[in-house]
Amino acid sequence: MTERCLVVLGILGALTVVLVLAAIPLAAQAPAAKTSGAAAKKSYVQPRTPDGQPDLQGFWTNSTYTSLERPKNVTKEYYTLEEAVQVEKEAAAREAEQTLPGTVADVHYDLTQFGLDRSQSTHAKNLRTSLIVDPPDGRLPAVTAEGQKRAAETAVARKRMGGPLDAAENLNLGERCIMMANTGPMLPMGYMSGYQIVQGPGYVMILSERMHDFRVIPLDARPHPPSTVRQWKGDSRGRWDGNTLIVDTTNFNSKRPGVGDNFAAGQAFRGASEDMHLTEWFTRVDADTIQYRFTIDDPRTWVKPWTAEVPILKDEIQGPLFEHACHEGNYSVGNMLKGAREAEKKAAAAASKTGSK
Amino acid sequence: MRMKLAVVAAASVGAMLAAAPALAHHAFAAEFDINKPIQLRGTLLKWEMINPHSWFHLDVKDADGKIVSWMIEGGSPNQLIRMGVTKNTVQVGTEIVVEGYQAKDGSNKAVGRNFVLADGTRLFLGGSAPGGGGDKK
Numbered sequence: 492m493t494e495r496c497l498v499v500l501g502i503l504g505a506l507t508v509v510l511v512l513a514a515i516p517l518a519a520q521a522p523a524a525k526t527s528g529a530a531a532k533k534s535y536v537q538p539r540t541p542d543g544q545p546d547l548q549g550f551w552t553n554s555t556y557t558s559l560e561r562p563k564n565v566t567k568e569y570y571t572l573e574e575a576v577q578v579e580k581e582a583a584a585r586e587a588e589q590t591l592p593g594t595v596a597d598v599h600y601d602l603t604q605f606g607l608d609r610s611q612s613t614h615a616k617n618l619r620t621s622l623i624v625d626p627p628d629g630r631l632p633a634v635t636a637e638g639q640k641r642a643a644e645t646a647v648a649r650k651r652m653g654g655p656l657d658a659a660e661n662l663n664l665g666e667r668c669i670m671m672a673n674t675g676p677m678l679p680m681g682y683m684s685g686y687q688i689v690q691g692p693g694y695v696m697i698l699s700e701r702m703h704d705f706r707v708i709p710l711d712a713r714p715h716p717p718s719t720v721r722q723w724k725g726d727s728r729g730r731w732d733g734n735t736l737i738v739d740t741t742n743f744n745s746k747r748p749g750v751g752d753n754f755a756a757g758q759a760f761r762g763a764s765e766d767m768h769l770t771e772w773f774t775r776v777d778a779d780t781i782q783y784r785f786t787i788d789d790p791r792t793w794v795k796p797w798t799a800e801v802p803i804l805k806d807e808i809q810g811p812l813f814e815h816a817c818h819e820g821n822y823s824v825g826n827m828l829k830g831a832r833e834a835e836k837k838a839a840a841a842a843s844k845t846g847s848k
Numbered sequence: 849m850r851m852k853l854a855v856v857a858a859a860s861v862g863a864m865l866a867a868a869p870a871l872a873h874h875a876f877a878a879e880f881d882i883n884k885p886i887q888l889r890g891t892l893l894k895w896e897m898i899n900p901h902s903w904f905h906l907d908v909k910d911a912d913g914k915i916v917s918w919m920i921e922g923g924s925p926n927q928l929i930r931m932g933v934t935k936n937t938v939q940v941g942t943e944i945v946v947e948g949y950q951a952k953d954g955s956n957k958a959v960g961r962n963f964v965l966a967d968g969t970r971l972f973l974g975g976s977a978p979g980g981g982g983d984k985k
Contacts, residue, residue, distance in 0.1 A: 590961070598949050599876040600901075601961045604972040605923025606931045656878055666874040668900070683926055700926065701900075813926045815899045819874060822903060822957070823921070826879040830952030 535777045537734045542692045545734045547775055550810030553677060553783065553803045554614035554684040556582045561621035561629030568629070569618045583610040607682040615802035622678075624784075625798040631761065638792035642762055656831035659824055664746075666824070668817030672760065674704045674724045675740050675769055676785040679801065685812050686803070695729055695736060703815040708738055715741050721765060740769040764791040779805040873900045880959045884950035888918055888958070892942045895935055897925035904960065906944065920946050920960040923972075933972060944971065
């Protein structure tokens with residue numbers, strides 16, 4: 492096959508992605524849509540795995556433009572369809588802005604070429620104005636005095652480490668290919684929010700595409716390990732309640748990234764303590780949708796628990812997932828540090844020149 | 849086959865104030881220099897499909913006719929494969945034109961904004977995102 496043919500095939504493949512995206516219905520979460528959603532649930536017969544578990548297996552994505560917290564200028568729980576379309580259109584345009592020639596944002600490969608923006612992938616068109624459904628204002632609860640003190644101490648520790656480009660260890664956990672914020676709770680990424688769920692007798696495995704992180708969740712009610720055992724992704728235990736998989740996760744470490752956290756010495760998710768308790772509910776409501784809801788309870792950080800709901804859509808186009816073996820250290824980490832040293836030299840030379848005048 | 853290495857005019861400093869969206873995996877502006885935009889025409893020597901960013905190795909003939917090796921950073925292999933692009937899509941030896949920005953340390957590395965075949969065809973997807981840069985070529 493000629494190169495041109497293969498390129499055309501690639502473009503056709505990408506167009507298919509776009510067409511599938513156009514065919515995806517809105518995540519049925521608006522009050523008006525709940526009625527039809529309930530009707531669909533009644534007629535939907537949940538498939539079973541050979542060992543009798545409700546079947547969640549396959550390739551999925553939780554990509555969405557809906558933010559975790561409600562924008563400050565929005566006071567309602569749901570957008571109208573017209574508003575949701577407009578919000579998404581504006582967000583897609585902001586992402587495409589990365590291609591404006593001559594801007595700092597332009598110093599990047601073109602997302603539209605590499606299919607790395609959400610508009611080119613399957614994503615949930617969600618009428619909700621935030622993923623957080625409780626508290627009702629769609630925003631994280633107030634932080635406790637202990638949480639504030641810990642955040643201040645962490646800020647001091649970060650300052651002591653120096654700037655993010657002063658050392659490889661100062662780069663954030665994602666840049667160092669350690670982990671992203673998609674392994675529990677499963678929050679959508681800016682791009683490549685793919686997942687694979689595999690079930691075997693007594694276990695559910697959830698693979699997160701980026702960083703190729705996976706959780707093997709036993710279903711046999713075994714106890715969590717002692718509190719001295721701390722892990723990046725915590726320790727998960729699952730059980731079925733009817734057709735809903737409930738996953739209970741504890742034993743996190745205190746180094747996890749916060750979303751938007753650009754430093755390595757992060758705390759647990761969104762500033763939570765290592766004692767945060769994560770509960771997740773997975774319910775397959777139709778062949779193509781898992782209703783995913785999670786609650787984080789961490790009295791050491793927030794005055795009350797908070798809950799979010801993220802639609803997860805079936806996406807066979809996303810699979811099989813090519814292994815996301817992340818090797819940023821091969822080139823980019825060195826390039827960034829060298830670039831920073833070069834910038835320092837230039838700044839020092841400029842300062843010296845100014846001083847000699 | 850005519851090859852050249854052209855270093856074009858620097859972009860305005862004022863434009864540097866624009867904020868980078870959060871989509872970047874790492875800080876590309878820390879790695880590459882907005883004041884060193886480049887256009888390279890060369891032949892593909894090797895394509896490293898490593899995550900989170902693929903790297904394209906090019907042989908580029910400079911103004912003196914000497915072959916110089918360049919490394920160009922591009923998008924995630926996962927997404928390329930999802931779009932139907934594989935290592936076989938672009939054969940070693942293919943002539944490619946790349947527009948991008950050179951590494952801050954002055955080495956022969958660059959981020960490739962646009963990858964175009966010798967006949968002007970965009971190498972990858974291009975242009976399907978609303979308002980995207982795909983229709984600029």
